Amino acid sequence: MHRKSLLAARTGGALSAVVLGSLLVAVPQAAAADVTCSADVYKRTFYKNTSFSGSPVRTDCDSAISxxxxxxxxxxxxxDNFGVRWSVTRDFGSGGPFSFTASATDGVRVYLDGARKIDLWKGTGDTARSKSVNLTVPSGRHTLRVDHVNWSGAAKVAYTYTPRTSAAYDRTKPFAPTGVRTAYNTTTRRTTVSWTANKEMDLANYSLYxxxxxxxxxxxxxxxxxxxxxxPLVNPDDRTPYYYEVRAKDKAGNTSSGSTDxxxxxxxxxxELTGTYDKATGKVSLKWPLNTEPHFDHYTVLSNDKVDGYWVxxxxxxxxxxxxxxGPVVADGEWGHYRVLVTNDGGTTTYNPNRLDATATNEVWLEIPDGIGPYYAPDLTLGSCTGGIRATASDSTPAPIRDxxxxxxxxxxxxxxxWSVxxxxGYDPRLDPATASVCDPLPAEGRTHEYRARTYDAAGNYSPYSEIR
Structure with missing residues (x-):
């Protein structure tokens, strides 16, 4: 006997038959390309028979069965004589009481995880009929399937599943929210809390604690x-660490436990920040109250200095x-500006604006005494005066830049x-050059006097001495 070859094509589980020798063998049948639908959207398949056998003629997505x-x-x-199947797998959150309602001409069946919940499987012509059942859906992910067949006439089908939100039926608490995240803004000193959407279908609102x-x-x-x-906790002096949690509430008034804190x-x-300047060492000493918060980590001390022409x-x-x-600070008769920042154990540091802020409690403006004397020595001349020697000191520096x-x-x-003074x-600022003189009595017989001169500034710093005359 001549034996025929076995020819088969794998197609999504539907089978056709070929002959192998004298045997009739079932083999997979070609199917339409699979389709991936968005979350909670039905996958819909059309069949050209009422047994849902063979390859689907078409597969697409359907947001609602109506x-x-x-x-x-x-x-x-x-x-006539066709079938349509819808299926979706979704997360029902904590589950609870639901109403399943189906309406159709001819046949419609509704399944939850493969268990039939509604069975209207009878030819009705063009007249639709409906059925509702109340049931409890367990928590987590479940699969819904709706089968509809049309034997003749118009084809009408509708299906809905809705939570029963009356407190008389629903005593199931929602799941606690997850994915809670916090972000602390160091500028506004406000905390933004965000979280992942609950899977509950009967969610009413969230509460933040x-x-x-x-x-x-x-x-x-x-x-x-x-x-x-x-x-809105915006008290700038509040350094208290806080726990946040989110709770979900459903339409029946049931409230979840709190999210992970x-x-x-x-x-x-x-x-408070204070500072002093030590003229002997030329150093600045800063002091502030020691932070005792458990989330304190360290301080950073800064000085406002000129770098590449900019104060930073x-x-x-x-x-x-x-x-x-x-370290030693050059005394120049101007101001030094210092700031102390705090870093917490999460690595976040106090807001640090570029500008100076006279009202900031963590900033001190310290006047550095002028420790730099006039640069040049004055000129000194000697002459005679009535009964003595006239000593005259002068300086020709232009008035606007005299130091x-x-x-x-x-x-x-x-x-x-x-030496005796x-x-x-002071000098007369109207004169140029600036001068000051004194008529000093003559020395005693046989003695000689020497003179020298210098200038001084308002801080008591002196210039070098002139030559001795």
């Missing part, structure tokens, strides 16, 4: 249908203590080491 066909529903499907770390008392911050909220640690701040905040270093001594406020002239007797006075 159809009325007076003839062929799609190309390739006859007007806050409590200080170390306290067991929760305070409701807000009730919202959104999935984020910015806490998420801690937010508003930044500790320096509440330059870090001097970090410390866990509450004092800082700078001294007066002259000092000293005298000593030749052969001694002690014979003049210490």
């Amino acid at each position: 159809q009325s066909w007076s003839g062929s529903p799609v190309s390739g499907v006859p007007s 806050r409590r200080p770390v170390g306290s067991g008392t929760w305070t409701k911050v807000a009730t919202t249908t959104a999935r984020s909220f910015t806490d 998420t801690v937010v640690r508003p930044l500790p701040v320096v509440t 905040w330059v870090p001097l270093g970090t410390t866990k203590g509450n004092t800082w001594t700078t 001294f406020t007066g002259f000092e002239i000293e005298r000593r007797e030749v052969g001694t080491s002690t 014979v003049l210490h006075q």
Whole structure:
């Protein structure tokens, strides 16, 4: 006997028959290309028979089951004796009581996880009939399937599943929200809390709660249908770390337990900063109250300095203590500006604007004394005056840029080491050059006086001495 070859094509599980020798063998039948639908959207398949056998003629997506066909529903499907199947797998959250309602001409069956819940499987012509059942859907993911067949006439089918939201039936608490995230804004000092949408189909709203770390008392911050909220806690002096949690409420009034607590640690701040300048060492010493918050990590000390022609905040270093001594600072009669930042154990640091801020508690403006004397020595001339020697000090520096406020002239007797001040006075700013003079009595018979001069500024700094005359 001649034996025929076996020819088969794999197609999604539907089978056809071929002959192998004298045997009739079932083999897979070609099927339409599979389709992936969005979450919670039905996959719909059309068959040109009422047994849902063979390859689907067409597969597509359908957001709702509510159809009325007076003839062929799609190309390739006859007007009579065809079947349509819808299926979807979705997350029902905590589950609970639901109503399943189906309406159709001819046959319709509804399945939950393969178990038949509605069975209307009878020819009705063009007259539709309906049925509703109340049931409890367990929590988690479940598959719904709706089969509809049209034997003749118009094809009408509709199906809905809705949660029963009356408190008389629904005593199932929603699941606690998940995916809670917090973001603390160091500029506005506000915390934004966001979370993932609940899977519940009967969700009414969310409530956001806050409590200080170390306290067991929760305070409701807000009730919202959104999935984020910015806490209006804006007291800039509040350095308390807080826990946040979110609770979900359904339309029956059931409230979930709280989400996993998420801690937010508003930044500790320096509440007072003081500074002193030590003229002997030329150093600046800073001091502030030591932060004791559990989420405190360290301080960063900065100085406002000129870099490449711009004034910027330059870090001097970090410390866990509450004092800082700078290196020697040039005394120049101007102001030094210092700032101390706080970093918490989450790595977030106090807001640090580029500008100076005279009202900031973590910033100090310190006047650095003028320790730089006039640069040039004055000229000194000697002449005679009635009964003595006229000593005159002068300086020809233009008035707008003079860095001294007066002259000092000293005298000593030749052969001694002690100088005496014979003049210490300001100059007439109207004169140019600036001058000051004194008529000093003549020395005793046989003795000689030497003179020298210098200028001084308002801070008591002196210029070099002139030549001795």
